[in-house]
Amino acid sequence: MCGIVGYIGFREAFPVIIKGLQRLEYRGYDSAGVALMNGAMTIYKKAGKVSDLLNYIDGKPTNGTAGMGHTRWATHGAPNDKNAHPHTSNNGRLSIIHNGIIENYGPLKEELIKRGHEFHSDTDTEVLIHLIEDIQQKTGVSLEEAVRMALHEVIGAYAIVILSQDNPDELIAARKGSPMVIGVGEGEFFIASDATPIVEYTKNVIFLNDNELAIVHRDKLVVKTIENIEQTPYIQELEMKLEMIEKGGYEHFMLKEIYEQPRSIYDSMRGRIIAKDGFISLSGLNEYEEKFKNAERILIVACGTSWHAGLVAEYLIEDFARIPVEVEYASEFRYRNPIITEKDIVIAISQSGETADTLAAIELAKSKGATIFGICNVVGSSIPRVSHAGAYTHAGPEIGVASTKAFTAQVTILSLVALSLAQKKGTVSKTRLVELLTELEAIPGKVELALQSNEQIQVIADRFKDSRNALYLGRGYNFPVALEGALKLKEISYIHAEGYPAAEMKHGPIALIDEQMPVVVIATKGAILEKIISNIQEVKARQGVIIAIVTKGDTEVCKMADYVIEIPDTEEALVPLLATIPLQLLSYHIAIMRGCNVDQPRNLAKSVTVE
Ligand code: AGP
Numbered sequence: 001m002c003g004i005v006g007y008i009g010f011r012e013a014f015p016v017i018i019k020g021l022q023r024l025e026y027r028g029y030d031s032a033g034v035a036l037m038n039g040a041m042t043i044y045k046k047a048g049k050v051s052d053l054l055n056y057i058d059g060k061p062t063n064g065t066a067g068m069g070h071t072r073w074a075t076h077g078a079p080n081d082k083n084a085h086p087h088t089s090n091n092g093r094l095s096i097i098h099n100g101i102i103e104n105y106g107p108l109k110e111e112l113i114k115r116g117h118e119f120h121s122d123t124d125t126e127v128l129i130h131l132i133e134d135i136q137q138k139t140g141v142s143l144e145e146a147v148r149m150a151l152h153e154v155i156g157a158y159a160i161v162i163l164s165q166d167n168p169d170e171l172i173a174a175r176k177g178s179p180m181v182i183g184v185g186e187g188e189f190f191i192a193s194d195a196t197p198i199v200e201y202t203k204n205v206i207f208l209n210d211n212e213l214a215i216v217h218r219d220k221l222v223v224k225t226i227e228n229i230e231q232t233p234y235i236q237e238l239e240m241k242l243e244m245i246e247k248g249g250y251e252h253f254m255l256k257e258i259y260e261q262p263r264s265i266y267d268s269m270r271g272r273i274i275a276k277d278g279f280i281s282l283s284g285l286n287e288y289e290e291k292f293k294n295a296e297r298i299l300i301v302a303c304g305t306s307w308h309a310g311l312v313a314e315y316l317i318e319d320f321a322r323i324p325v326e327v328e329y330a331s332e333f334r335y336r337n338p339i340i341t342e343k344d345i346v347i348a349i350s351q352s353g354e355t356a357d358t359l360a361a362i363e364l365a366k367s368k369g370a371t372i373f374g375i376c377n378v379v380g381s382s383i384p385r386v387s388h389a390g391a392y393t394h395a396g397p398e399i400g401v402a403s404t405k406a407f408t409a410q411v412t413i414l415s416l417v418a419l420s421l422a423q424k425k426g427t428v429s430k431t432r433l434v435e436l437l438t439e440l441e442a443i444p445g446k447v448e449l450a451l452q453s454n455e456q457i458q459v460i461a462d463r464f465k466d467s468r469n470a471l472y473l474g475r476g477y478n479f480p481v482a483l484e485g486a487l488k489l490k491e492i493s494y495i496h497a498e499g500y501p502a503a504e505m506k507h508g509p510i511a512l513i514d515e516q517m518p519v520v521v522i523a524t525k526g527a528i529l530e531k532i533i534s535n536i537q538e539v540k541a542r543q544g545v546i547i548a549i550v551t552k553g554d555t556e557v558c559k560m561a562d563y564v565i566e567i568p569d570t571e572e573a574l575v576p577l578l579a580t581i582p583l584q585l586l587s588y589h590i591a592i593m594r595g596c597n598v599d600q601p602r603n604l605a606k607s608v609t610v611e
Pocket of ligand 1: 303304305306349350351352353354355358401402403404491605606607608
């Protein structure tokens with residue numbers, strides 16, 4: 001996905017836009033550009049990061065109190081100067097920035113070429129601004145009307161901002177399927193993909209809805225539907241604070257977010273449980289209590305780390321609430337013609353709330369009558385808006401591309417979902433419920449303890465930073481943790497890593513074991529510890545090197561592992577919340593030692609809002 005920023009008001013637009021792009025750079029960073037209006041429209045754009053754009057602009061004129069900027073994650077067209085946004089119309093008097101994907105750009109482009117339009121990029125976005133220009137020239141309608149007419153011809157997702165040489169005091173914005181927030185200031189307006197570029201200027205925001213346009217002037221904002229029906233915009237007050245999106249003294253957002261987990265896990269359950277009374281309250285769940293109680297199965301759809309949280313939920317919900325659960329990769333689910341009925345509950349898990357595959361899976365399930373329960377971290381994002389009910393994880397903005405605190409917050413919420421369903425179905429006694437909730441309340445403090453292994457983990461990271469491969473093994477509740485640990489390592493250090501159910505290793509992967517292969521084993525106290533000890537011995541017998549995550553006080557695994565990282569004891573079902581902490585730190589330190597950009601890993605984006 002890409003980041004878009006627009007500004008019109010009394011300030012110099014350039015610094016507002018650049019700082020906004022820097023805050024959005026986690027969304028995509030293969031090229032960037034700005035368009036500024038100061039009587040005449042000036043455009044600068046460059047492959048690379050926002051810092052490369054700044055170096056390119058250095059010393060060039062940047063004045064103007066209206067403008068827009070874009071940081072790109074390429075969908076169509078290589079990351080280079082010509083494909084960077086903004087893109088302009090044939091006559092150069094219109095410019096556009098776009099987050100999303102225009103599926104039918106090919107035939108539109110062919111038709112426009114026949115009409116004499118010349119294109120300078122390989123992007124789908126450039127087609128849209130030429131289409132708007134073509135409609136205006138053919139019909140003589142206003143820019144606003146031409147935008148509306150053009151959007152009726154577009155198939156796909158968009159969050160766009162348009163600047164016109166002929167309308168220098170106006171920005172036109174529109175969205176469908178990609179997020180857009182409008183900040184409402186005094187005599188100024190801000191437009192952005194999310195609230196992070198806006199929050200330092202104003203807390204009053206409007207989350208534009210799908211198929212809406214905003215016509216923005218310094219002193220006036222009008223919101224209309226794509227059918228030209230004026231809407232009364234709903235202005236909300238942001239809870240987000242500036243310091244939440246700053247690094248707060250940490251070298252990287254990822255490290256800050258790893259260390260925020262005691263707080264974010266606490267916040268995800270705050271106001272939702274009274275452990276001593278065995279009380280759980282998830283409003284969204286209560287609203288659909290009968291549906292959940294009578295559900296014959298629960299489907300979980302998600303991607304990436306959120307899918308791993310969903311896998312933990314499968315163990316939790318089946319273990320405690322005895323409801324069958326099926327965890328699906330959203331990208332597979334949406335195309336495999338799944339059997340879905342109105343009896344089905346679908347839990348959609350997403351940090352960003354904008355992941356295209358997860359959104360599409362939701363739409364498919366909704367179309368067949370399923371009830372959607374969304375678990376998201378970004379208030380006002382698309383997935384909560386299309387879900388019947390849900391719960392926000394309240395982990396705070398997660399800027400690092402590698403998801404950390406969002407994962408543990410998701411698992412916390414899913415633990416509450418499982419226990420709440422168990423309570424409603426009577427499959428767990430009150431006494432047991434009080435025990436589990438009391439232990440859940442203790443998790444933030446135990447995460448603090450797990451974080452104290454940081455220096456020891458740095459030493460281990462130094463030992464393995466040059467590995468070419470790694471294997472992560474876990475069983476039961478720790479199998480999803482093994483998958484998540486492997487994903488963390490590969491996505492920020494670029495070391496190939498695989499997560500596996502420990503017992504599966506002997507069905508193939510054991511052929512990979514030698515003294516060059518670090519094997520991370522989550523071997524915490526639990527009913528199947530003896531089994532995982534056997535798996536460790538199988539690895540050792542083949543000269544494998546073992547890094548074991550163990551329960552504090554372990555006396556068995558530590559005799560056979562090469563490296564041992566202890567985590568506090570807890571309920572077996574809650575171990576994922578603790579076992580993932582050392583794996584996050586291990587991947588972070590290895591990536592740093594390898595000189596990788598942990599907050600903006602190559603080829604990745606924070607939220608994949610395209611297929
Ligand atoms: C996780 O570290 C990755 N950044 C990625 O797998 C992510 O979890 C996935 O793209 C899903 O994103 P979402 O939670 O915002 O839907």
